[in-house]
Amino acid sequence: MDHQDVEREGAPQSAPPSARPLRADAQRNIDTLLQAAGAVFAEAGVDAPVREIATRAGVGVGTVYRHFPLRSDLIAAVFRRDIDACADAAPALAAAHGPFDALAKWMDCYVALVATKRGLAKALHSDEPAYKGFPAYRDQRLEPALRELLEAATANGEVRSDVKPVELLDAVSNLCMSALPGSSERAARMVRVLLDGLRYDAGPAASR
Amino acid sequence: MDHQDVEREGAPQSAPPSARPLRADAQRNIDTLLQAAGAVFAEAGVDAPVREIATRAGVGVGTVYRHFPLRSDLIAAVFRRDIDACADAAPALAAAHGPFDALAKWMDCYVALVATKRGLAKALHSDEPAYKGFPAYRDQRLEPALRELLEAATANGEVRSDVKPVELLDAVSNLCMSALPGSSERAARMVRVLLDGLRYDAGPAASR
DNA sequence: ACCTGAACACCGTTCAAGT
DNA sequence: ACCTGAACACCGTTCAAGT
Numbered sequence: 001m002d003h004q005d006v007e008r009e010g011a012p013q014s015a016p017p018s019a020r021p022l023r024a025d026a027q028r029n030i031d032t033l034l035q036a037a038g039a040v041f042a043e044a045g046v047d048a049p050v051r052e053i054a055t056r057a058g059v060g061v062g063t064v065y066r067h068f069p070l071r072s073d074l075i076a077a078v079f080r081r082d083i084d085a086c087a088d089a090a091p092a093l094a095a096a097h098g099p100f101d102a103l104a105k106w107m108d109c110y111v112a113l114v115a116t117k118r119g120l121a122k123a124l125h126s127d128e129p130a131y132k133g134f135p136a137y138r139d140q141r142l143e144p145a146l147r148e149l150l151e152a153a154t155a156n157g158e159v160r161s162d163v164k165p166v167e168l169l170d171a172v173s174n175l176c177m178s179a180l181p182g183s184s185e186r187a188a189r190m191v192r193v194l195l196d197g198l199r200y201d202a203g204p205a206a207s208r
Numbered sequence: 209m210d211h212q213d214v215e216r217e218g219a220p221q222s223a224p225p226s227a228r229p230l231r232a233d234a235q236r237n238i239d240t241l242l243q244a245a246g247a248v249f250a251e252a253g254v255d256a257p258v259r260e261i262a263t264r265a266g267v268g269v270g271t272v273y274r275h276f277p278l279r280s281d282l283i284a285a286v287f288r289r290d291i292d293a294c295a296d297a298a299p300a301l302a303a304a305h306g307p308f309d310a311l312a313k314w315m316d317c318y319v320a321l322v323a324t325k326r327g328l329a330k331a332l333h334s335d336e337p338a339y340k341g342f343p344a345y346r347d348q349r350l351e352p353a354l355r356e357l358l359e360a361a362t363a364n365g366e367v368r369s370d371v372k373p374v375e376l377l378d379a380v381s382n383l384c385m386s387a388l389p390g391s392s393e394r395a396a397r398m399v400r401v402l403l404d405g406l407r408y409d410a411g412p413a414a415s416r
Numbered sequence: 417a418c419c420t421g422a423a424c425a426c427c428g429t430t431c432a433a434g435t
Numbered sequence: 436a437c438c439t440g441a442a443c444a445c446c447g448t449t450c451a452a453g454t
Contacts, residue, residue, distance in 0.1 A: 022417095050446080051445095065449080163401065175383065192405075194405050257426080258427080259426095267438075267439085270438065270440070338428080
C-alpha cells in the first residue's frame with residue numbers, strides 16, 4: 001500500500017496551488033470544521049444540518065459557508081484521503097493479481113468507501129445544487145485508476161469493451177445506494193453480479 | 209396485454225375493502241389531488257413541495273395530509289396503475305418468449321417505470337419517514353411477478369439461483385437512480401449488464 | 417481578513433376554528 | 436365529516452455589523 005502525495009490542480013478550495021498562508025484563526029477553524037464534519041457525517045450522514053457542524057466546531061454558520069460554499073466542498077475535503085487511498089491502491093492490485101481479479105478487488109475498495117460512510121452514495125447522485133461538483137472530484141481521481149484496470153482486463157479478453165469507466169463508477173455507487181450504514185455486504189454481492197455481466201460476453205455486440 | 213382487476217388487501221388508504229362511500233366533496237378532492245399530484249410529479253419530481261400540489265388542486269394543505277398522511281401514500285396512489293400494469297405484463301411476456309428473454313423484456317418495463325418518472329427511483333430508496341411504505345407496495349405487486357420469471361429462467365438453467373427477486377428489484381431501481389428525467393437509456397444498458405451477470409455462471413457457487 | 421449570528425426564505429406538519 | 440390556513444419547527448443561505 002503505497003501512496004505518493006501528488007499535487008492536484010482542481011484541489012482544495014482552502015489551499016490553492018500557490019497561495020499565501022491563511023490567517024492563523026482561519027486555518028484553525030478549517031481544521032476544527034473538518035474534524036467536526038467527519039464526526040457528524042459518521043453518525044448522522046452527509047446531509048446533516050450545517051448548524052450542527054458549526055455548533056460542534058464552535059463557530060458560526062457563516063464561517064462554514066465562507067470556507068465551504070458548497071456542501072460538496074466539505075464532503076470532498078473530509079473524504080479526500082479515503083478517495084485518494086482508493087485510487088492509489090490500483091497499481092498495487094494490478095501488480096499482484098490477474099486483470100479481472102485486480103478489477104474485482106479494487107471494486108471491493110470502492111464499494112467499502114461508498115457504502116460505509118452513511119449517505120455518501122446518496123450525495124454522489126443528488127441533483128441538489130449543494131452537492132454539485134462532488135462527483136467531479138471523485139471521477140477525477142477514481143476514473144483514471146479504474147480505466148487502467150478496465151483496459152488491462154479488456155486487453156486480456158476477460159471483459160467486454162463497451163462499458164466506460166465512468167459508467168461503471170456510477171453504476172456501482174448507485175448499487176451502494178440502499179446499503180445500510182454498517183454493512184456493504186448486499187451491495188458488494190450485486191456489484192459482483194454486475195462484474196460477472198462484464199465478462200459474460202466479452203465481444204462488443206451484446207447479443208439480443 | 210391483459211390486466212385482471214384483482215382486489216388487493218394492503219391497498220388504498222382512500223378506499224378500504226368494505227367502507228361506506230366518502231362524502232362527495234372528499235371524493236372530489238381526492239380525485240383533483242391525484243390529478244394535480246400527477247402533473248406536479250411529472251414536471252418537478254416526486255419530492256415537490258406539498259403546498260404546490262395543494263395549491264394546484266385548489267385545497268388547503270391540511271386536506272392533502274388528511275387523505276395522504278405520508279408522501280409515499282400519494283406517490284403510490286398516483287403510480288398504482290403503472291405499477292400494476294408492469295406487474296400484470298409478466299404472464300404475457302412469459303408466454304411469448306423464452307425464460308431469459310421474458311425476464312429481460314420485463315426488466316425493460318420496470319426500468320421504464322422507474323426511470324421515466326422524475327425522482328421515482330430516489331423515492332424508492334429514501335430513508336426519510338415521509339417515503340416509508342412505498343417500497344412495500346412496489347414489492348408487494350412486483351415481487352411475485354418477477355419471482356415467476358426468475359424461477360422459470362433458473363429452472364431452465366439460464367440464470368444463477370442465488371439472487372432473490374427483491375434484491376434484483378432493488379438493484380435495478382438503484383441503477384436507475386441517476387438517470388435523467390427523459391432518457392432511461394444509460395440505466396437500461398447497465399441493467400442489461402447486470403442481467404448478463406446473472407447468467408455468467410448459472411451454477412450456485414459463484415466462484416470467489 | 418475573517419467571524420458572528422440575526423434575518424430571510426422555504427418547506428413539512430399540526431391543529432384550532434370553521435362549515 | 437371534512438376543510439382551511441395560520442402557526443410552529445426546522446433548515447439552508449446571506450449579509451450587516453463587529454473584531
